Amino acid sequence: MRSLNKPTLIGSAVLAAMGSLAMVSTAQAKDVIVKIGHIAPLSGPQAHYGKDNEQGARLAIDDLNAMKIQLDGGTAKFELVAEDDAADPKTGAIVAQKLCDMKVNGIVGHLNSGTTVPASRIYHDCGIPQITPSATTPKITKQGFDSVFRVIAHDGVLGVALAKFATADLKAKKFVVIDDRTGYGQPLADIFAKQVQAGGGQVLERQYTNDKATDFAAILTSVKAKNPDVIFYGGMDAQAGPMLRQMKQLGIKAKLIGGDGICTTELSKLGGDNVGDNVMCAEGGMALSKMPGGPAFEKRYKDKFKSDIQVYAPFVYDATMTMGMAMKEAKSADPKKYLPKLKAISYKGVIGTISFDENGDVKNAPVTVNTYGAKGKTPLTIIQ
Template sequence: MRKPLQVNRIQGAVLVMLAGLSVTGVAQAKEVIVKIGHVAPLSGPQAHYGKDNEAGARLAIEDLNAMKIQLDGGTAKFELVPEDDAADPKTGAVVAQKLCDQKVNGVVGHLNSGTTIPASKIYYDCGIPQITPSATNPKVTKQGFDSVFRVIAHDGVLGVALAKYATSDLKAKKFVVIDDRTGYGQPLADIFAKQVQASGGQVLERQYTNDKATDFAAILTSVKAKNPDAIFYGGMDAQAGPMLRQMKQLGIKAKLIGGDGICTAELMKLGGDNVGSNVYCAEGGMALSKMPGGPAFEKRYKDKFKSDIQVYAPFVYDATMTMGMAMKEAKSADPKKYLPKLKTISYKGVIGPITFDESGDVKNAPVTVNSYNAKGKTPVTTIQ
């Protein structure tokens, strides 16, 4: 039996209305995928840094997604694209090209200066903004790439501050300077040595190793004969820990001084009970306990990951959030649209206020000098 024409018309109208609601619902629920690349060493002797950095990025991704940011006509869903460069410049370049090919919307990283510098050219050429949370070689932001930013004090600031502190506060006059010949360690050692001499100190000897070494007997035997007040090491904790053990074995009483590469919780595991008030190190930024959002971030980090922060996790968190806020201001994840906002961004981060100068460096970055005691790394002074 055929239904009356009027009934068919009503049913048709209802179906059209429902279809319209369905389309509207889809439009309202449109999801815009935003891919943020993160690169650090996730394997090898520096993996503890890389995993720490990635954890900071993941916390930021969680927070950005919770904000339900509207970008490009829909709700942004931020996704982290983690990559391992093994702290190797060649691998870093390969990974950078991979992220370009995947058309990520931005990159947070790399961790090391030696990987960041070659990768930054690749990102610049493919139009992807990059914020490094930890690469401190001044060259990173001096290459003429307007897509490169940094949220931590560079070695020109850190090395000078540390040399001044060593000569004035520690009263050290005679130094031996050792570096690992990397894009991080060598420039930092050069800056430190130059400032030591400008501050009236004496560099008795320069020695060199590499970022894979663990045996420093030959170097330290030569150092012992010089009887320095302090040894400066430009490199990472994977070498500084064994170096401290071997210094004690040889009866070397000099203090060990270094940059943020040795300024980690891991140093106490690597160096054992040889790590204490004989070690001084500097970090770009305020001590975690003094950061505006530091204590709360530390609690959240420990609750989630069941481990201590090494060094850079709060900087990675802020770098990721800063990139997300630039996208929010631009209402777009298109690099061409949000890059101008990144250049003028003003963001109140865990580490403090973040704004960039014309080179892409964070403005007014402080430096914190730390030492160690039974409880771990302890801030001694902050230099603004």
């Protein structure tokens, strides 16, 4: 009996071992790790933007994982690789190369135009698709890279819309234009100034600062002597806030107008009691309250992070989801396989339907002009 049963027992043991190996193999095959790089300033004066962006990306990562997407023979497990570029182009390039060396599957970022432009070439050269949710200089998508996309209106759209609003709606005639000399602020100011002049307005003076400045006494003293109707500032809220305080101290009555860089909830804190209907700003998209999925997204965001949305979190969320949906359609996280799907995608997101033109810019991007009142930022009009 023993001799007859021994082969059977051995066979059973072999089959059991093979079954165990199969179970291990199956378990291993269940998770396909998909790394999405997200880059923004997480330190310095723009850290509140960067954290806002990162949190938008994390919400999307949670939702993608909940979908149990099947990629490359298994279930995708999306992971966010968050990096700090400190809003510095050199740091941004170093981080970009680091993510290339890590062979991440896609990039959502950078936040700033100045960091996005040099980084975009690095990602293109190493074959990683990139979607920027917030960098607005037209240069990004005019480099001829077929792997670079944007889900927000660029400065060519924003600057023109703001200039038309200032001259046609506000009936402003005299302007002073100030910018921070960054890859974002300077081109936006240039576009605004050119369009104002085309619309019959007069640019009395161009002034320049930098994205680290907080003292604008010399600039504003010169501006006060010109008595403009409007001061346009091309830059971020970390400078616009102190500028507004100092405008009040000097008795300057001009309205301050800027792009999406100053269009934050933080501006009300930074600018103190000189932030009201004298401040107007444009966002490259619908106001949060007007976005198709805006109110629901805002509730989820506040419930999870216990903070208000600054500006770009919905755009970051949609950029991350759009990339994930392209992978889903391709059934692969391999950039070469999902890039064609990304080019052709039509995704209904929080901000609206996302599809891209031949340059990689989002189609039909609206612009919302906002002002500030007792309840904070309030949409005035939508230009499309």
